[in-house]
Each structure stands twice: as C-alpha cells, then as structure tokens.
Amino acid sequence: MDCTETQRLLHAYLDAELDMTDTLEVEQHIQKCPACLQTYNNYQALRTAIKTSSLYFQAPEKLRKSIGSSVRKANTTVFISQVTSWRGLSIAAALILAMFLSLWAFTHVWPTSVASNPLPQEVLASHVRSLMANHLVDVPSSDQHTVKPWFNGKLDFSPSVVDLARQGFPLLGGRLDYLDNQPVAAVVYAHRKHIINLFIWPSTQNMGGERDTTTLQGYHLIHWTKSGMTYWAVSDLNLNELQQFVQLVQASS
Amino acid sequence: MREHDKRLRFEQIILPHLDAAYNLARWLTRNDQDAQDMVQEACLRAFRFFSGFRGGDSRVWLLTIVRNTCYTWLQQQRREELTIPFQEELHDVGVEDLNPEVLYLRRINQQNIRNAMEELPVEYREVMILRELEELSYREISAIAQIPLGTVMSRLARARQRLQRYLTDHMNEEE
Numbered sequence: 001m002d003c004t005e006t007q008r009l010l011h012a013y014l015d016a017e018l019d020m021t022d023t024l025e026v027e028q029h030i031q032k033c034p035a036c037l038q039t040y041n042n043y044q045a046l047r048t049a050i051k052t053s054s055l056y057f058q059a060p061e062k063l064r065k066s067i068g069s070s071v072r073k074a075n076t077t078v079f080i081s082q083v084t085s086w087r088g089l090s091i092a093a094a095l096i097l098a099m100f101l102s103l104w105a106f107t108h109v110w111p112t113s114v115a116s117n118p119l120p121q122e123v124l125a126s127h128v129r130s131l132m133a134n135h136l137v138d139v140p141s142s143d144q145h146t147v148k149p150w151f152n153g154k155l156d157f158s159p160s161v162v163d164l165a166r167q168g169f170p171l172l173g174g175r176l177d178y179l180d181n182q183p184v185a186a187v188v189y190a191h192r193k194h195i196i197n198l199f200i201w202p203s204t205q206n207m208g209g210e211r212d213t214t215t216l217q218g219y220h221l222i223h224w225t226k227s228g229m230t231y232w233a234v235s236d237l238n239l240n241e242l243q244q245f246v247q248l249v250q251a252s253s
Numbered sequence: 254m255r256e257h258d259k260r261l262r263f264e265q266i267i268l269p270h271l272d273a274a275y276n277l278a279r280w281l282t283r284n285d286q287d288a289q290d291m292v293q294e295a296c297l298r299a300f301r302f303f304s305g306f307r308g309g310d311s312r313v314w315l316l317t318i319v320r321n322t323c324y325t326w327l328q329q330q331r332r333e334e335l336t337i338p339f340q341e342e343l344h345d346v347g348v349e350d351l352n353p354e355v356l357y358l359r360r361i362n363q364q365n366i367r368n369a370m371e372e373l374p375v376e377y378r379e380v381m382i383l384r385e386l387e388e389l390s391y392r393e394i395s396a397i398a399q400i401p402l403g404t405v406m407s408r409l410a411r412a413r414q415r416l417q418r419y420l421t422d423h424m425n426e427e428e
Contacts, residue, residue, distance in 0.1 A: 011410045015384065017391050043413055046420070050385045053363040055370065059275035063289045067271065067296045071260055091329070138305040140317050141396060150307060165401060172399060176305075190399075 001025040127234040137173030147174040159185035159200040160253035196235040203230040270312045281323040295322040369419040377412035
C-alpha cells in the first residue's frame with residue numbers, strides 16, 4: 001500500500017471502519033512511513049482533543065419536562081397547536097392555500113381525459129402530500145433489506161424494493177399509503193435533489209409490458225404492470241431520467 | 254388505554270436519547286432556543302409516527318427525525334448556510350503543511366475547538382458530531398444523514414483537515 005492509498009483510507013482506519021486486510025496494510029505502511037505516521041498521529045491528537053473538550057450539550061431539564069408533558073397531552077389535534085410558532089403557522093397557511101389551489105386545479109383546470117380517470121390525480125396528490133407533510137417515509141433506510149421486511153404485516157403483499165444507489169437512485173425508505181381504495185406500498189428514491197415515489201399494489205390489470213406516461217402539473221407519472229402488480233412512478237424529475245429509473249426498476253424487480 | 258401504552262413505550266424507548274437529540278440540534282442550529290424548538294417538534298413528530306417504529310436502533314431513528322426537522326428549518330430560516338460551497342483548494346491541507354508537534358505539545362484550547370467546529374459547514378459539522386460525540390458507525394451516520402458510506406468517509410476526512418487547519422492557524426496566532 002502506498003501513501004496515496006493510505007491517506008485515502010486513514011480516516012476509516014482511525015474510525016475502525018476498515019476490514020481486517022485493509023487495517024493490516026495501513027498499519028504496515030504507517031510503521032515504515034514517517035510522513036503517514038505523522039498525519040495519523042495528528043488526527044489522533046485531534047480526536048483526543050475533541051473528546052476531552054466537553055463539547056457535548058446536555059438537554060436542559062426544562063426541555064425534558066416540557067416534552068414529557070406535551071407527549072402526555074399529544075394527540076393529533078393538540079400536536080399542531082403546541083409546536084407551531086407563528087412562523088410555522090404562516091407556512092401551514094401557505095401549504096393549505098396551495099392544497100386548495102391544487103384541489104381547484106384538479107377539478108377545474110385539468111383536461112377532461114385526466115379528470116375522467118381519477119387515479120393519476122390520486123397518485124400525484126399522494127406524491128405531493130408526501131413532500132408537504134413531513135411524512136415522506138415511515139421507515140427511513142437506504143437498505144432494501146430493511147425497507148422490504150418493514151412492509152410485512154402491514155400489507156397483504158410483498159412489494160419489490162431494489163437497491164439502485166450505484167445507478168444514481170439511492171433508496172430513502174418506505175411508507176404506507178392509500179390509493180385506489182386500498183393500502184399500498186410507497187417506496188421512495190432520490191435522484192440528485194428530486195424525490196421519486198414508487199407506488200406498488202396488486203391488481204388484475206395487465207398492460208402486457210407497455211408503459212403509460214402522463215404529465216400533470218409539471219410532474220411525470222409512469223405506470224406499468226408486472227407479475228400481478230401495478231406500479232406508478234411519480235416525480236418532478238425530467239421525463240428521460242424518470243424513464244431511466246423505471247427501466248432500472250423493471251430490470252431488477 | 255392503548256394511547257397510554259404507546260406513551261409509556263415512547264417514554265421508555267425514545268426519551269433516553271433526549272441528550273443525543275438536543276446535542277445534534279444544538280450543533281446544527283448553533284443556538285439553544287432554536288435547538289429546544291427543534292427537539293420539541295422532532296419528539297412530537299416521533300411520537301406521532303411511533304406506531305411506525307418497528308424496533309431497530311431507536312437513537313438512530315430519533316436522530317434521523319431531529320436531523321430532518323433541523324434541515325427543514327435551516328432551509329426556511331438560514332438557506333445561505335446550506336449553500337456555502339466548501340472550497341477544497343482553500344481548505345486542503347497537505348501533509349507537509351502541518352507542524353507535527355503543534356497538536357501534541359501545545360495545549361489545545363477548548364474554546365478554539367468549539368469555534369473550529371462551529372465554523373464547519375453544516376454538512377461537515379453534522380458528520381463530525383455523529384462520529385466523534387455520538388460515536389456512531391459510518392453505516393448509522395449514512396442512515397441519519399441520508400448519504401452513501403463513501404460520502405460519510407470523505408466528509409469526515411475534509412472536516413478533520415479543516416479543523417486541523419483552523420487549530421494550527423489559531424495556535425500560531427497566539428504565539
């Protein structure tokens with residue numbers, strides 16, 4: 001192992017995050033390279049300094065008490081009045097206004113072809129709501145083996161959850177949602193700053209491998225079916241990238 | 254009665270991590286009152302979604318909610334803090350730049366360390382707090398900050414480089 005490689009792995013070494021092989025190689029290198037040893041010692045000294053500097057802030061007793069009492073009082077209604085400051089209220093008001101506006105848009109502006117089929121609207125509304133209400137995921141995890149089992153016992157089907165982080169679509173987590181008069185799985189992915197909701201539920205519909213693309217209010221929705229499941233991907237991502245995402249999901253599920 | 258059980262379970266499982274929650278919020282907001290507001294809000298949110306919590310690490314779960322609450326607030330109140338570009342060429346420290354004895358032999362001033370941490374951009378401060386004060390693993394940090402493992406490592410590396418630079422500079426000033 002050379003200096004460049006050692007410097008690259010030094011922090012993981014410092015944090016005991018390397019596997020056995022890399023650990024041994026870094027150790028061997030440090031023993032015979034004074035420059036790298038020096039860097040290592042400096043970082044070690046920094047860590048010690050941080051740990052002995054009492055940087056940890058303890059929660060004030062007042063906060064502990066007020067949380068205890070607000071949790072005791074908490075139910076879905078008092079929750080809002082207790083934590084929301086005026087600042088928060090104005091944001092809430094803006095959100096509610098936006099919700100009414102979009103509701104109005106749903107009923108008045110959108111083309112009748114869409115209006116006659118309410119499902120895309122429903123899907124989009126779920127997507128938008130998930131971004132508004134601070135409730136994007138119930139189970140925040142980038143690990144498909146955490147997200148998939150989480151749906152067990154909450155749904156009577158097992159949705160496919162795939163890991164697409166390497167392709168640029170990291171998994172953010174999963175959420176329960178309600179669409180088409182039934183509980184559905186919402187699997188949430190990100191691409192750059194964009195959020196993608198992938199809704200999955202069982203259905204008898206069979207589109208024979210075809211994809212149906214809809215654009216509503218600047219959002220793209222792609223719908224397809226596979227093995228008795230219906231899929232809806234929705235995002236503000238551009239259509240090309242959303243199609244790329246759908247291809248990846250189809251290929252790996 | 255079920256509501257009562259939920260509250261009891263919540264108090265047993267989540268409230269022990271209140272210090273961790275406050276510490277993270279305090280470092281992200283850099284202000285006591287804002288941190289208290291953030292923790293208050295995050296805890297109520299956690300309580301609301303508590304029925305969705307299916308075991309696992311409750312500290313990681315709570316810290317994720319605290320972190321998201323703080324970031325939402327930062328986006329609304331201090332947007333500029335989230336957009337400070339971290340200019341690497343300015344902060345990269347070469348091996349030869351550092352006087353090896355500086356950090357050893359001289360007493361490191363606690364206030365200097367605190368200042369140095371506060372000066373870090375929030376994304377870097379966050380991983381440092383989670384790693385050095387909460388002693389979380391890269392995997393846990395990656396879950397809380399919603400970044401890949403490799404990014405956890407590179408952010409820690411840059412944060413430490415920058416801290417060293419700051420401390421070295423400020424020690425020289427004292428002389």
